[in-house]
Amino acid sequence: MLDERKTAILGAVVQEYIATAQPVGSGHIAKRPGVAVSSATVRNEMAVLEQEGFLVQPHTSAGRIPTDKGYRFFVDHLTQPGLLDETMNAQVGDFFAAAHGRLEEMLHRTSNLLTELTTYASVVVGPKADAAIVRSVQLVGISSNTATVVVVFGNGAVESELVELGHDLSDDVLARAAAHLSGALDGATIAAVAEIPPSGDAAVDLVCVTAFDAIRQVSADDHVYLGGAASVAATFDAVEVVRNVLHTLEQQFIVVSLVRDIVDRGMSVAIGVEHGVEPLSACSVVVAPVVVDGEHLGSVGVLGPTRMNYPQALATVDVVSERLGRRLGES
Template identity: 70%
Template structure:
């Protein structure tokens, strides 16, 4: 654990470097609030912080910059919870107050909102359809051998799949299957309804099971939305880093795994190598779960350089995730 003086100096270095992106010298730190020692003393303390892995000196005559370990100490010990500024809070409030229509559109626009507020890449991982409550269910015959099952979900998403029908199914049995499906599924999520209660007719039961299985299998893809990647790229000086970051962000499965892993580890911030995605080692990720009725239904996050403004990013992600969860809950309740 660092003593009070080293803690104050490290905090000042991190905050100065976040602001300027330039190596920080002792003379800059001597003028920082709360630092009441000479530049010579600061140089000695910075040398110790370098030896202990919190700072690094990129060039012999240059100042120092934080390492991932330095940022981690700053995030864990130095940043008090920050409230989102009044203007940004008003922007978030207005956005969700006017957010209507399809869930997919709202999630996409939420990434734009996050990117605009932070100037980092923003990612929103929406809920899998199988986890959302079914609001209505219909089974429509297309031919003697096929039918379409349509589920309208509580969040406004419409899922539909075409299924093969057994050769011996009658029109009456197909209608009975539609009624049984609605009775079994409405008010529950697709992930929880199987096995269905028996209807008394094995043919009807087979059609119903086939319909629900098709919907579940067709809704296993994560809904991933990304915004602000090109604007965030300007935070990096090296072209090869920008190329690696943008190429990695195009791979949705990597983004989903990255965000999900951080949330599952109970972390809100993953710095540099901590998140384990090699092409993004120059980046940090700030995430928060989206909770609806006490259940984790998705995630909100921003990705930026390791010198990101952590207090502001944490405050923004927290507020947006909370408001998004509240808006999704209203939609599922039929209020939005």
């Protein structure tokens, strides 16, 4: 544990580096409120903080910058739960007050909202459709042997999938298959239905089984919405870092696994190498679960440089996750 003076100096260095992205010198820190010691004393203490792994000097003639360990100390010991300012709070409130219609559209727009509020990349992992109540099922013929199965869920999600039926089918068979599917699924969840019971008509049953298999597969997929990748890339100077960040954000499986792992570990902030995704080692991730009636249905988060504004990021993610959970609970 650092003593009071080293804690104050480390906090000042972190805050200054977050604000300027420039190595921080002892003379500048000595003038900060709450430090109140000479530049020489600050310089000595910064040297000790470097030896202990909280700071690093990128160039011999430059000041110092925080390490992942320094940021972790700052987040754990010096970061108070932030509050969104009045304008941002109003923006979040207005957004969710007007958020109606398809769930997918709302989640996509929520990712854009997070980026607007923080300037970082955002990720929203929505609830899987297979846990939501089915409101209606439709089968729409596309050709003589293909159809689209469309399922509307009670939470506003809509899933559709093109199915190959393998042989010519009449509109009458499709209509009877849609009615049979509706009878088996309406008011239930996809996850709770093991199979569609036989109708007594082989042609209808083939359509129902094929359609149900397709919709069961797609409704079990994660719904992931990313925003602001270009914004976070612009915060890095090194071309290789930018390339790594953009390439990794394009891989949904990695992003979902990253967010899920942080939440499962009971963390709200993962800094640099802590999250274990090497191409994103220059980034920190701030996440919060989306909870509805005590059930964890999704997550929201932001990804930015390790020098991100942690108090603002934590406050933004907490408010948006709470409001999104409340909105989903109203569905």
